[in-house]
Amino acid sequence: MAASGAAAAAAARSPGAPAGTAARAQRPPSVRPARLPPLLVLLAAAAAGPGAGGAARLYHAGEDAVWVLDSGSVRGATANSSAAWFVQFYSSWCGHCIGYAPTWRALAGDVRDWAAAIRVAALDCAEERNHEVCQAYDVRFYPSFRYFKAFTKDFTTGENFKGPDRDLQTMRQAMIDFLQNHTEANRPPACPALAPVRPSDVLSLIDNRDGRYVAILFESSSSYVGREVILDLIPYENVVVKRALDTDQAFLEKLGVSSVPSCYLIYPNGSHGLVNIVKPLRSFFSSYLKLLPDVRKKSLALPEKPNEENSEVVEWREFDRSKQYTADLESGLHYLLRVELATHRTLAGAELKTLKDFVTIVAKLFPGRPPVRKLLEMLQEWLASLPLDRVPYNAILDLVNNKMRISGIFLTNHIKWVGCQGSRPELRGYTCSLWKLFHTLTVQAGTHPEALDDTGFEDDPQAVLQTIRRYVHTFFGCEECGEHFEEMAKESMGSVKTPDQAILWLWKKHNLVNSRLAGHLSEDPRFPKVPWPTPDLCPACHEETRGLDSWNEGQVLLFLKQHYGSHNLVHTHSAALGGAGEAEEQDGGPGAQSPRPPRVLPPTPRLSEPPHLGLDGPRGHRDTKAAAPFLGMGFSSLDMSLCVVLYVASSLFLMVMFFFFRVRAKRWKVRHHHPSV
Numbered sequence: 171m172a173a174s175g176a177a178a179a180a181a182a183r184s185p186g187a188p189a190g191t192a193a194r195a196q197r198p199p200s201v202r203p204a205r206l207p208p209l210l211v212l213l214a215a216a217a218a219g220p221g222a223g224g225a226a227r228l229y230h231a232g233e234d235a236v237w238v239l240d241s242g243s244v245r246g247a248t249a250n251s252s253a254a255w256f257v258q259f260y261s262s263w264c265g266h267c268i269g270y271a272p273t274w275r276a277l278a279g280d281v282r283d284w285a286a287a288i289r290v291a292a293l294d295c296a297e298e299r300n301h302e303v304c305q306a307y308d309v310r311f312y313p314s315f316r317y318f319k320a321f322t323k324d325f326t327t328g329e330n331f332k333g334p335d336r337d338l339q340t341m342r343q344a345m346i347d348f349l350q351n352h353t354e355a356n357r358p359p360a361c362p363a364l365a366p367v368r369p370s371d372v373l374s375l376i377d378n379r380d381g382r383y384v385a386i387l388f389e390s391s392s393s394y395v396g397r398e399v400i401l402d403l404i405p406y407e408n409v410v411v412k413r414a415l416d417t418d419q420a421f422l423e424k425l426g427v428s429s430v431p432s433c434y435l436i437y438p439n440g441s442h443g444l445v446n447i448v449k450p451l452r453s454f455f456s457s458y459l460k461l462l463p464d465v466r467k468k469s470l471a472l473p474e475k476p477n478e479e480n481s482e483v484v485e486w487r488e489f490d491r492s493k494q495y496t497a498d499l500e501s502g503l504h505y506l507l508r509v510e511l512a513t514h515r516t517l518a519g520a521e522l523k524t525l526k527d528f529v530t531i532v533a534k535l536f537p538g539r540p541p542v543r544k545l546l547e548m549l550q551e552w553l554a555s556l557p558l559d560r561v562p563y564n565a566i567l568d569l570v571n572n573k574m575r576i577s578g579i580f581l582t583n584h585i586k587w588v589g590c591q592g593s594r595p596e597l598r599g600y601t602c603s604l605w606k607l608f609h610t611l612t613v614q615a616g617t618h619p620e621a622l623d624d625t626g627f628e629d630d631p632q633a634v635l636q637t638i639r640r641y642v643h644t645f646f647g648c649e650e651c652g653e654h655f656e657e658m659a660k661e662s663m664g665s666v667k668t669p670d671q672a673i674l675w676l677w678k679k680h681n682l683v684n685s686r687l688a689g690h691l692s693e694d695p696r697f698p699k700v701p702w703p704t705p706d707l708c709p710a711c712h713e714e715t716r717g718l719d720s721w722n723e724g725q726v727l728l729f730l731k732q733h734y735g736s737h738n739l740v741h742t743h744s745a746a747l748g749g750a751g752e753a754e755e756q757d758g759g760p761g762a763q764s765p766r767p768p769r770v771l772p773p774t775p776r777l778s779e780p781p782h783l784g785l786d787g788p789r790g791h792r793d794t795k796a797a798a799p800f801l802g803m804g805f806s807s808l809d810m811s812l813c814v815v816l817y818v819a820s821s822l823f824l825m826v827m828f829f830f831f832r833v834r835a836k837r838w839k840v841r842h843h844h845p846s847v
């Protein structure tokens with residue numbers, strides 16, 4: 171038994187959670203009500219693409235200084251723009267992105283006046299209508315920060331910002347460095363010169379009065395203050411700001427500059443002198459200059475910020491916390507296969523091996539509905555039979571989307587969270603479903619070890635954990651989550667000796683993550699991060715040893731096996747997913763065990779297709795959309811053409827056979843009847 175403060179912490183931290191044993195989630199007041207009549211809701215959801223409403227933007231065009239981009243606006247905004255762009259590609263399910271949002275918002279507000287030269291923007295890759303564009307921009311991890319230079323004509327995925335520090339000041343200074351990376355030819359026209367002027371230039375500025383204020387910021391070479399003030403004053407007229415370095419001491423003394431940074435001001439009437447600023451800070455210099463007489467804000471003709479479309483129509487689904495919902499697991503699989511994996515255009519080497527192993531584990535252990543299990547099994551067989559060591563992602567997508575629909579085997583292409591719903595749309599969702607999938611896999615491996623027979627994993631108690639570890643490391647979009655998970659794995663995954671220990675290892679590590687994230691911005695107040703299972707879910711799991719809460723690990727193991735077992739899996743809310751209705755009936759209702767799916771011959775991979783290039787999105791996606799809804803099944807146009815060719819060929823063959831036998835029959839008659847005549 172391991173000691174912990176489980177129950178007390180749970181009780182202390184969960185006043186907002188539903189009390190009592192039933193623990194049924196109530197409709198939270200913060201969920202946005204549908205503001206449109208039902209028909210318009212449907213139209214809005216359809217326009218936003220499948221799964222709309224599964225994620226919410228962290229930034230809002232009307233409220234934040236951040237420029238909110240999407241699939242329809244990102245290309246137009248960043249291509250051939252008169253300003254540079256600093257874009258954060260994020261995912262609204264990623265805890266780090268949620269935690270970072272206040273900094274990004276503050277940065278955008280802080281540099282609002284720089285917008286004619288450089289803009290701070292964000293694009294939510296978790297929104298389904300943005301999936302293709304995020305692939306086209308080669309976004310693999312969230313958040314990804316990209317610069318786009320002004321006047322970029324050809325499509326580019328942007329320059330990566332990769333610094334370890336992402337605090338506001340570092341990002342602001344990085345934006346300045348980026349602006350200075352422009353050549354004279356492509357520098358944003360609204361961006362004043364940022365390089366320092368020489369002492370001789372200062373003297374000529376003093377001599378040549380031009381009716382405006384000219385401010386010269388003297389500073390050290392490592393200081394950013396001068397450049398920040400220059401950019402802060404972009405929208406102001408009747409003032410010009412320059413910067414000069416403190417290298418020529420004699421010259422500084424001549425002007426009376428005794429410390430840096432200092433501001434030397436040339437007035438419109440030609441008088442000049444050092445300005446007395448209370449604190450030598452950017453904000454003090456900028457506000458002093460903005461408040462000078464006759465200095466006014468000019469009205470810059472900035473393009474309109476793109477409007478946000480209403481795609482956040484969220485309907486709350488009642489659910490029971492003591493159950494598992496197929497809809498969560500299937501929605502998670504859909505996201506994993508069609509979105510997360512899609513960021514890898516070609517899979518080869520260790521990546522391909524990781525995918526093959528992960529698909530094998532999921533195919534053998536996933537306890538969901540037959541059509542999905544069949545699909546996973548076929549995917550696994552297909553991957554295993556591949557003679558190649560390199561697979562374009564589009565071939566996988568084609569198989570998942572098109573190839574097996576003919577036999578009714580398919581996976582939902584909608585996101586529908588039930589037990590993973592958040593009280594706000596940006597909370598929970600995918601990462602919740604991924605944890606649930608991982609726990610389900612360790613539990614299934616512990617309770618149905620025979621499922622892994624003949625896979626090569628049968629005698630390895632760490633097989634499932636190690637495969638999950640490699641998946642998280644290679645494919646999970648939240649890079650920092652992956653790094654934390656890897657640290658935990660390095661530390662103790664090697665000590666797991668039995669499948670039961672594997673179940674408990676994942677449970678313990680998940681609780682460690684919970685306690686690390688308690689109080690984090692990504693924590694849903696309706697679903698607080700507490701040691702799990704809470705006493706209401708599993709009273710027997712909790713004990714008290716000398717006044718301290720402790721776990722009864724034997725009971726925890728029993729509880730996990732029951733909670734993540736196939737009998738606890740409920741198909742409610744799954745019926746609307748793809749061809750789910752039939753499956754529910756076949757299954758005999760919620761939680762019913764169903765036989766393993768029959769083996770079906772894997773389809774021939776279409777490997778000759780080149781991987782996707784360009785902005786139109788991966789071909790596989792286009793194939794999916796081009797699929798004709800013929801007889802309710804998704805035949806692609808290639809499938810239809812092959813059918814026609816086969817039909818014509820077989821008709822021709824029959825005709826040839828017919829004439830051949832007719833001729834032979836005539837000859838035979840001639841040969842056998844002629845002599846008797």
Ligand SMILES: Cc1cc2nc3c(=O)[nH]c(=O)nc-3n(C[C@H](O)[C@H](O)[C@H](O)COP(=O)(O)OP(=O)(O)OC[C@H]3O[C@@H](n4cnc5c(N)ncnc54)[C@H](O)[C@@H]3O)c2cc1C
Pocket residue numbers: 264265266590597598599601602603604605606609642650651652654655676677678679680681683684687690692693694697702703
């Ligand atoms: C591998 C991995 C690593 C992650 N690392 C980070 C990170 O470093 N930083 C970050 O911000 N986010 C991270 N996340 C996301 C984060 O853990 C949560 O998934 C996210 O905050 C949503 O939380 P949630 O309330 O839905 O509950 P989750 O923590 O996602 O849990 C989902 C469900 O699992 C059950 N559960 C809870 N605890 C346990 C347990 N100990 N054992 C078994 N079942 C349990 C509960 O029913 C819960 O509703 C990670 C996710 C994964 C899959």
